[in-house]
Amino acid sequence: MVDLSHYLPILLFLGVAIALSSTFVFLPMAVSRLTGSHKPTPEKLSEYECGFPAFEDPRSQFDVRFYLIAILFIIFDLEAAFLYPWAVSVFTLGWTAWISMMVFIAELALGLVYAWKKGALDWE
Structure with missing residues (x-):
């Protein structure tokens, strides 16, 4: 006969994990349903990250400054x-790693200065 009592801590851990994850979901x-915050309004449905409506003509012009800032952030x-x-x-x-990282940081700093001077970080 197989003794399954050794698996009880694992089953308890699994039960607690399922209960907690279900609670968090x-x-x-x-x-949200009880407080009424699930009701959509024009403010909730408006675009807030990309700066242009998501469901319009895809060939319309849009501001590329958002993407420049995103690329610099990356x-x-x-x-x-x-x-x-x-x-x-x-x-x-050793020193080789230190010098190579300082060259890397200097190149990135030069790139930041260049982007700053060109106005890529300015948002009107």
Whole structure:
């Protein structure tokens, strides 16, 4: 006969995980229904990230400054992603790693100065 009592902690953990995840999913939905915040209004349906209506003619002109800012954000976000592993291992890698990272940061700083001077960061 197989002793299944060793699996009881796993089943308890699974039950608690299912209960908590169900609570985190369904409780906000229920609160939204009870408070009336699920009713759409023109303000809730308006665009707020891209700056142009989502369901219009796709060939219409739109402002590209949003995309320039997004691309600059991605570039500097990737810089931070490269800095973390470098900072952890810089003392074991030596001067070569330090100099190469300083060149990398200088290139990014020059790119930021260039974008700043060209007005890519200005939002009217």
